[in-house]
Amino acid sequence: MKRLDNKIIFTGPVGAGKTTAIGSISDIPPIKTDAAASDMTLHRKSHTTVALDYGVLNLDGGAKVHLYGTPGQERFDFMWDILSTGGIGLILLLDNSRPNPMKDMQFFMNAFKDFLREAPLVIGVTKTDVKPSPSVKHYAEILARVDQRPPIFEIDGRNREDVKNLVMALLFSIDPGLEG
């Protein structure tokens, strides 16, 4: 692997599991900045990220992947810019149990569109056990219409292997010769 230090960003709507996913794969105790929720978020969970989550994933061969998670609410969009600076790829987590995950996807892809011009995207769909539709295939079809074909996976953010697969898919799309 050429670069020794890589930074990737986890984003997505409130409750998609960004903090959980980083906690699942980080090899250091993750840094979390959560505060008690007082907005609509409260219907879904008690705490919410207000600045960032940070973790590190050590790959075989000594490479380090720095993992940054963003807050989900739009009022924190300034953190999206701050955190994505210098990143090499984006992982978008979508919560299938939200009212309109398809719209969430379009919203975040639009919010990060400048970043995505330079860097690849991988999508992880969470909570498919709570609500199985839309399917991964459906997401892919909608994206194909705008000529986007990012890898899309159904994942459980609590499962280390699931989350690691997302990260590896992202790294492979940057450097296909990579060995995980």
Add this chain to the structure above:
Amino acid sequence: MREQMLKSILSELNGSSADIEASAVISSDGLTMAALLPQDVDEDRVGAMAAAMLSLGERTARELARGELEQVMVKGENGYILMSHAGKDAVLTVIARKDAKLGLIFLDAKRAAKAIADIL
């Protein structure tokens, strides 16, 4: 009702020193609860920023063994922004002029933060 009470604390704070230009009370997840800010300032964005700063300050203070966070101060060319906890779930943000007497502002902010914490 609560917003009115918070606002009266803020206006007292703003009136306590000519150096204080504006102030706001924000929930620790970044929503403005009461604010006396200039008209051209977006309350939602200021709220989110204050919450993010304070939360990062807290983590940094803990990481570097400085104990519980008391305040975060930002100094720009044109003045200061002071953020401190007002109880567990709220943040008091004070915006002050560049030649402000900081000691007095700290004192006023601390007093206001205590009054806010008592209401919430």
